[in-house]
């Protein structure tokens with residue numbers, strides 16, 4: 001088996017941690033192991049392999065065990081949380097975190113605090129829907145809103161963002177098509193006209209228009225576009241999150257230079273691997289299922305790599321809330337990748353140097369090239 005412990009990590013999609021005042025909060029610790037809503041029974045969430053896995057990471061790192069919420073609080077009360085957190089991130093060699101600030105856990109840390117708690121460098125991703133929402137106003141004409149939105153995207157790199165993310169899969173689904181200005185304008189008026197601009201944007205025509213108008217700017221600015229796809233919380237209709245639905249959009253823009261990163265993808269990771277294998281500019285990951293489907297990590301990585309070139313697959317955790325979840329993602333992903341390369345179907349064809357090179361690309365270099373334009377050692 002390859003030993004991948006020394007290879008540094010870029011996490012190209014994750015979220016911030018909950019601040020240290022919650023270090024003794026057992027409920028937050030349990031709930032981060034699932035996408036279930038807050039009404040889902042805590043007792044069931046403790047009956048999973050993933051919960052046992054984060055628990056053992058915390059027990060190993062603290063040298064303590066606990067039975068209940070009071071004992072958990074006791075274990076963490078006296079501990080220097082920044083130190084503890086850094087130890088987990090550094091032992092897994094997290095070098096850079098690409099953070100989606102569109103979702104933060106309650107009491108999420110600032111970017112500076114996150115850097116202090118991880119010793120990693122922090123880069124931000126701009127969420128398109130959040131920007132669209134912040135700029136919308138029932139008094140603002142459609143064309144002004146559109147120009148401001150496109151301006152924000154155009155200046156994103158200058159303002160410190162390294163990519164754009166869309167959660168259209170959560171709203172009207174991934175089946176994007178061109179929409180006319182008139183259709184978009186009518187949709188904008190339906191959304192903002194009744195003074196209900198505070199409700200989430202759910203107008204398909206406006207999404208189609210926004211993404212169709214944004215894509216050429218992203219090509220010009222060399223900014224990658226992330227799409228939430230596949231698995232997420234039950235707000236999403238998972239049927240509409242199949243990345244195969246993006247075909248028309250991919251065909252319109254990827255041959256012209258747009259680079260798309262399909263996030264999460266499970267249970268459509270095989271479909272995502274197929275897309276990466278036939279279209280230029282399509283990249284993907286298997287975050288979220290790794291770590292939350294702890295027992296299937298090896299199978300998922302092997303399926304993701306059935307067709308995809310190694311140059312299109314990236315490590316991400318989609319972790320948030322606490323450092324143990326990041327540690328688990330890194331452990332599971334490295335283990336799954338090592339297992340994939342030890343399979344006779346791979347290892348009998350590929351030299352050790354090549355396998356090392358591919359692992360380095362998946363864990364680090366593909367992301368640094370895609371988002372930061374850095375070229376790896378080659």
Ligand SMILES: [Zn+2]
Pocket residue numbers: 013014015100318
């Ligand atoms: Zn996420």
